[in-house]
Amino acid sequence: MLNIKKTILMLIALMVACIALYAAPAMAHGEKSQAAYLRMRTLLWYDVEVSTVKLEVNEELTMTGKFYWFYDWPNNIAKPEVAFLNIGIPGPVFVRKASYINGVSGTNSTRFDIGETYEFKVILKARRPARIHMHALMNVKEAGPLIGPGRWVEVTGNQADFTNEITTLTGETIDLETYGLENAVKWHIFWGVIAAAWLLYWIFQGPILIPRYKKVKLLNEDADDMISPTDRMVGLVMLIGTFVVVTWSYFNAYQEFPITIPLQSGQITIPALPDAARGVTAEVVDARYRVPGRALEYTLKVTNNTNSPIKLGEYTAANIRWMNPEVSVALPADSHDPVASNGLSYEGGAVMPGETKLLKVTCTDAAWETYRLAKLIYDPDSRFGGLVMFFDEEGNRSVIAIGGPLIPVFI
């Protein structure tokens, strides 16, 4: 007869071992590993800049930019009911001094509206020397991190020189880098010793693990006899001792720090920026992805309700920018900044004030493949998204979100 329990346990152990051994080295840097539809149809970042790309320990860096919550949000992704603006950095190279969304402090989690635009500013202070690729990042509850554009930043100097001083409510100046560290280490050691003593005591009280389990099965109703009066006394002392220490430490901390405020866990709502479209509307009539040509081709129906002719200068999606150099110029900020400086071209010319026109747009670049956006054509719902940017003769910009179904073509 089949021993089901043992078989299942064996299978689980085998599967875990295989998965652990099979784990191949991670190839992606993070931004490429997320699904194409997720990067194109959730949070669209633009105008992201850093104040400097080289600084010393203790110097500050400011990251600024804008983000738009895409109107055609995927059904399977949680909406940004609770979200937190963050910065993605490998290790504590910086500390965050402040963050703002539309000028409001971004210390707390925030609810955002789909279809709206916000601007952000994050101030960071360099903590330790490193050369890192840092990203703007939005953590959305139940959706995970939505990654913004990255920049290579180099921090030089000596970590030992780092200070992170603040003034408390009572006027005391403290260095957060070292404040309370000794106390935290002391308490960790104290509870570690207690835990180790408790563990060791029971290890030396007769059989443990499987032999103990077998003995319990054997003794059945008399299994409690395995615990001696001394064991019970030790347990009681540990229980009372723990209560006493916790209570004492609580009152001791309260006496030492009588003025405190609770950790802030509330949620704030921040009003969105004014409509960035500025009277221009655009919708996708049809769209194709030319697979061997690495080109997205779409027809845009554009209406210009401004007082000035407008031209298409940029299409951006998934932190990649396709530029029309005749209208708007942008160069890669560093070796990993995906900017197709002349990747956008279109037929149709300028859209005059009050005119509605069809524009045939082509966005070409290897980035469709190297940034894995072309994987979209293998999705059961092959829809793309992004932002198009029109510019008038004075350089005023209109930003409009577009999206729609995408058909792959191979010729």
Next chain:
Amino acid sequence: MYKIVYAAIMLMVSTASWSHGGVMNEGNECKLRVGPYVMNFSGYQLNNNAPMQFCDDLPTTGESYIVLDFIDNKLRDMTVNFRVIKSDTAALGTSEDGLVVDSELKETPFFEIPAKRYPYGTMKITQQFTEKGHFVGYVIVEGENEKFISRFPFSVGYPEAGIPSALKIPIAMFVIIVIIMIWFVRKKPVKFNEKRDD
């Protein structure tokens, strides 16, 4: 039976990685190395499951596309020359596949895309392969003060023999599970120690 189990486990733990000279399959990406630079290599065949990407070998004859996507942006500032010559032998599957042979470079190519710059970072090669055969591809990139050559043998019209690589792991898992189930079925059930009355 142990040998089968060992073979299956080794199959499961091995990461998919193989190469034909400069072209190598790393994880789920097909890459072409030219000196210090890397390109993505994709082959497509319109009459053979068009959306499917092939890595160097093209399983059938007919209209085919080879697309090279530059991962290193520096390649956009360099010229790229792509040439293919006919070969009598298939890829060896060893490091010799990647060795540049001067005499091959002097041969008249079967077809060639002359050297030019690709500012979009993508190079599309269209070719009608009318009959099956073995070939050697060369990618030559040239910048201001540097030149690198990558060699990769490939075949056209020879479908992959054996089990498709995508099915190997699921089949290995299935075989292992079946073997374990049979192993436990044939063993006597394990009984817990019972309490003695004495």
